[in-house]
Amino acid sequence: GDSVTQMEGPVTLSEEAFLTINCTYTATGYPSLFWYVQYPGEGLQLLLKATKADDKGSNKGFEATYRKETTSFHLEKGSVQVSDSAVYFCALSDNKGSSNTGKLIFGQGTTLQVKP
Amino acid sequence: SQTIHQWPATLVQPVGSPLSLECTVEGTSNPNLYWYRQAAGRGLQLLFYSVGIGQISSEVPQNLSASRPQDRQFILSSKKLLLSDSGFYLCAWSPLLTGGGYEQYFGPGTRLTVT
Numbered sequence: 001g002d003s004v005t006q007m008e009g010p011v012t013l014s015e016e017a018f019l020t021i022n023c024t025y026t027a028t029g030y031p032s033l034f035w036y037v038q039y040p041g042e043g044l045q046l047l048l049k050a051t052k053a054d055d056k057g058s059n060k061g062f063e064a065t066y067r068k069e070t071t072s073f074h075l076e077k078g079s080v081q082v083s084d085s086a087v088y089f090c091a092l093s094d095n096k097g098s099s100n101t102g103k104l105i106f107g108q109g110t111t112l113q114v115k116p
Numbered sequence: 117s118q119t120i121h122q123w124p125a126t127l128v129q130p131v132g133s134p135l136s137l138e139c140t141v142e143g144t145s146n147p148n149l150y151w152y153r154q155a156a157g158r159g160l161q162l163l164f165y166s167v168g169i170g171q172i173s174s175e176v177p178q179n180l181s182a183s184r185p186q187d188r189q190f191i192l193s194s195k196k197l198l199l200s201d202s203g204f205y206l207c208a209w210s211p212l213l214t215g216g217g218y219e220q221y222f223g224p225g226t227r228l229t230v231t
Contacts, residue, residue, distance in 0.1 A: 034219055043206050043222035044160075089160070093218065101165060101173070102148045102210040104220055108159040 002027040006090050006107035013114050019077040021110045023064075023090035026071065031092040033057075033066055033073040034104070038087045047075075047088070080114045087111050118143035122207050122223040130231055135180075135194040137226050139207030142188065147209040149190040150220060151182055154204040166190060202230045 007022040025031065032051045036044040048057030053068035062077045073090060090107040119142045129135060141147050151163040162175045164182035172182050179198055183191045190207060204227050208220040 032218075036222075041225075041227075043225045044208075046219050046221065049219055101167060102218055102220065103150075103162065103165060106160045 002031065002092060002094060002105050004090050004092055004105055004107040006088075006110050008108075008110070009087075010111040010113055013080055013112070015082055015114055015116050016079045017114075019075070019080045019084075019112070021075040021088055021090075021112070023073045023075065023107060024071055025073065025090075025092050027092055027094060029094055031094050033064070034091045034093070035062070035064055035073070035075050036089040036091060036106075038089065038109070040086070044089065080112070082114045082116055085112055085114045118209075118221065120207060120209055120221060120223040122205075122226050124226060125224065126227045126229075128229045128231060129197050131199055132196050135192070135197050135201070135228070137192040137205055137207075137228075139190040139192075139223055140188055141209045144188070144209070144211065146187060147211065149184060150208040150210075151190065151192050152206040152208065154206060154225075156203070160206070164192070197230045199230050202228055204228075 003026045005024050034049045035047040037047045038044045048059045050057040050066035053066055056065045064073050064075045066073055087109045089109045091104045093104050121140050123138055149166045152160045153163055154160050164172055164174055166172050166184045169184055169187055180194050204225050206225045207223040210218045210220045
């Protein structure tokens with residue numbers, strides 16, 4: 001079945017460092033890909049998305065490119081801030097026309113801690 | 117714009133007591149609705165989803181049940197709570213879709229502690 005694998009955390013960085021959180025997926029068909037962020041004690045917020053190969057999603061300085069050839073959707077940010085400390089989830093949604101469940105498959109989450 | 121509400125925000129219940137968590141969505145019609153549980157320090161587990169009123173699909177056999185009495189209302193219940201039911205419960209919605217690929221939008225969550 002479809003699956004998402006994220007790099008294990010926690011990831012600890014100093015403020016203004018470059019961030020990469022790896023995400024790879026296994027899917028039949030042509031999934032849409034998402035990054036969600038969860039701040040402590042809160043629900044998940046959609047950070048960015050990409051719906052087809054070579055699309056780049058971007059938001060709040062974060063970006064990720066849908067790479068079909070490597071089945072990856074790595075999250076990057078050029079300069080992290082303390083306020084970026086959170087748990088980041090990679091997810092995919094299958095686009096199979098026969099299904100309208102809209103279910104997402106999530107990775108296990110990666111905790112990012114940014115130190116001043 | 118669409119908003120999603122969950123209540124209560126926090127709940128402490130004794131083992132063996134009943135449970136009812138409520139989720140409502142505003143500003144949209146015919147959403148798909150989802151219940152997730154997140155154990156401490158762990159990922160998301162999809163519990164139930166619904167594509168319409170009265171239509172509930174269970175992802176994991178367990179002590180919980182779900183109902184959708186109205187288009188934009190989704191309820192998570194239990195007759196007798198177990199210690200293992202403790203966790204952070206998240207409700208989410210997505211647009212009704214025919215081809216897939218739509219994102220989900222999450223509520224603020226309910227922190228349940230079973231003592």
